[in-house]
Amino acid sequence: MSDIDGRAVAAALRAEVAADAARLREEGIVPTLAVVVPTDDEGTAWYVRSIGKAAEKEGIDCRIEHLKDPGRDEIVAKLQELSADPAVHGVICQTPLPEGVTLSQVGGYISPYKDVDGANSESLGRLAAGLRTFPPATAAAVLELLKREDLVLDGAKAVVVGRSTVVGKPAALLLLNESATVTVCHSRTKELAAVCREADVLVAAVGRAGMINADFVKPGATVIDVGTNPTADGGLVGDVDYASVAPIAGRLTPVPRGVGPVTTAILLRHTVIAAELTKTHG
Amino acid sequence: MSDIDGRAVAAALRAEVAADAARLREEGIVPTLAVVVPTDDEGTAWYVRSIGKAAEKEGIDCRIEHLKDPGRDEIVAKLQELSADPAVHGVICQTPLPEGVTLSQVGGYISPYKDVDGANSESLGRLAAGLRTFPPATAAAVLELLKREDLVLDGAKAVVVGRSTVVGKPAALLLLNESATVTVCHSRTKELAAVCREADVLVAAVGRAGMINADFVKPGATVIDVGTNPTADGGLVGDVDYASVAPIAGRLTPVPRGVGPVTTAILLRHTVIAAELTKTHG
Incomplete structure (x- = not known):
């Protein structure tokens, strides 16, 4: 298993953002x-x-x-x-x-035009309709991490656990736009572990610490952990039980240092894109 | 297997619409x-x-x-x-x-407020966000047919074949709002028949005559056929191979007389709801 390095992805994105911001300031x-x-x-x-x-x-x-x-x-x-x-x-x-x-x-x-965290339902609808828009930053971060890995989303089986408006549903729509076969699971899903075990790409966005364990993961699968659950000692843990899943997954995002820093970088990228848009939309 | 009678559902809906329209006219x-x-x-x-x-x-x-x-x-x-x-x-x-x-x-x-066939991406976004809105009529017809059957969508495995903005995606979002576990398949899906065979509820919206045959259907499943493919002799056939699937499915919508008449009835229902809305939104 190899960790997906969210901080490295974030650093690459932020370098691009800094260059774009400098160019905009010159203008x-x-x-x-x-x-x-x-x-x-x-x-x-x-x-x-x-x-x-x-x-x-x-x-x-x-x-x-x-x-x-x-x-x-x-x-x-x-x-x-x-x-x-x-x-x-x-x-x-x-x-x-x-x-x-x-x-x-x-x-x-x-x-x-300014909805850099995709909170307007019009942004979500444009995402569903395949039009240009700002997706919620966390969902966009999930896709950014996946697209920077050497894996094929086209035709892959993706399972998203969680159906929130800010993560689960937009992540599912983004994966569908990439031609993955997408299943959305949630608290009412039966035999959740078995459904998740079908996934080539598993996105955990449930908000329950360590809920996704080895039973939920197909050997070699790519696992993206969106969870940020506070621990008693002031730390953070994901929705994925890292110790249990790490030996099985092909690739796994840690928490912290996975999705979180990329989400922040995406917010910044969206902001420079939005600034760029003012040239045409005022 | 029993046919789901789209014309009977449409007639029931249209009787409600007629009563609402008469009341509005009196006002x-x-x-x-x-x-x-x-x-x-x-x-x-x-x-x-x-x-x-x-x-x-x-x-x-x-x-x-x-x-x-x-x-x-x-x-x-x-x-x-x-x-x-x-x-x-x-x-x-x-x-x-x-x-x-x-x-x-x-x-x-x-x-x-007037988007009775859910063509505005804002309507689709509101659907995804779980807000009140008009879904595309065909997708709403699929749900109307399912909700009038004696079956439990909560926790059911639903598979939607087709990811169009007008049918596949909104039908998937509506099924998700009903707490089904929803998979969206499309032309890039691998082992499509096997994925479909997992479904308790199978929605066919691909636009290919007779593509969904017995191999795609779990015994007893409910199958909704959204296809309306023209035949050489001026008739219509669905995406489901009726003769092959009928002996296996628990329930099946025919084409014609399935989703089609319900879609028209939904457009009319949406119109009286929209007329009602003018009382508050002008």
Whole structure:
């Protein structure tokens, strides 16, 4: 088994982003990402700061818009304001959202041209229809990791465990666009291990620490672990039981240092693409 | 094996539509469906007339807007005009479209509130996000047929053969919303018959006459045949080889008299729902 090195992929992507950002700045465009943070959650604050640092490092300005105990209307107003601001190219609405507010609802107020984390359902629909769009960054990171490996997705059997709007469903649509035969599993799936064992490519996005063990993996399969489950000691573990799966899988992303850094790099790449789009779409 | 009677399902749906349309008319709202026909194709003209007749019969006014050799801009302008017309509640853009124009492109100009055949990618995205929306009528017809049978979709293995934006992908998303474990197959799928033989529910939407034969069907499975392939003598056959599959399947939709009449009934149902929506959305 070989580990898929998420940090190396992220570094390669970020080098491209830095070059694009430098070129845009020479043209007088300062690529700018705005992150709306509607929560006081500590983990979220840490994550948002890490995006901000990564952005600045590659030449992207990052505006963090913290909202104190916002209601739905305040979040919507901020997303509309940023969508209309010509100095802002990418807009993210960070989760968790306040009780009763869903990302699917408020995401519709992010302009599709600036929707660098694919939160607008129009972006998801364009993905399903095979049109140009920004997929959710985590789902795009899964594909980026797979496409940089020496494997054939065309005709491969891919199984995605998890049917969320932000990861499972868009990852399935991206894999389908690559001509994989795609199965989406979830909490109601029967004989889950057996279904997963059919997969050439297995994507774990369930949010349950270590749930995917050796029983779920065909020898030689490529396994992408999207899980980021906090541990008691402040660390992170994936949805895949690494020790059990590593001897069986052909390739496996670790957690941390797998999907996570690539997701951040994809957000930055989407932001420079969005900045580039302003040349034609204003 | 028992045939699933599409005409009976359509009749039940249309009776509900007629009652809703009558109630709306009493309130001064004349439910109105506009069909843009950008082709001189004979089969299309026949199909559009059949929608028109069905609509009028259930109390829905139907406007057929024939465009003679239109370009993309003319189609877009007509869809925008109808989307803005308060007297029109449902808008369909009929295919085939002129060379170089795709439904995914022009569908974006149909207001999602009037998009009764789910041609706007925003409608598809809302479907993927689990938000209220109009799915493409054919995909909705597949689900309507399944939900009226005495079978459990929750946890069932569903296989959809075909990944089109108008049928395969939305049918897969609808089945996923019902908590089926869903596999999408297509022309690049390996060992297609074996994958299909796993299905409790098999949806055939490939557009190849009689391709799905007994080898593809698990004994007792429910098979929905979306195919409408013209025969040399002017008839229609499905994607399923009826004679071969009928002895094996638990339930099977015939062609004609399966998905087709239900699709028309769904278009009418969507139109009365869209007319109802004008009370809140203008």
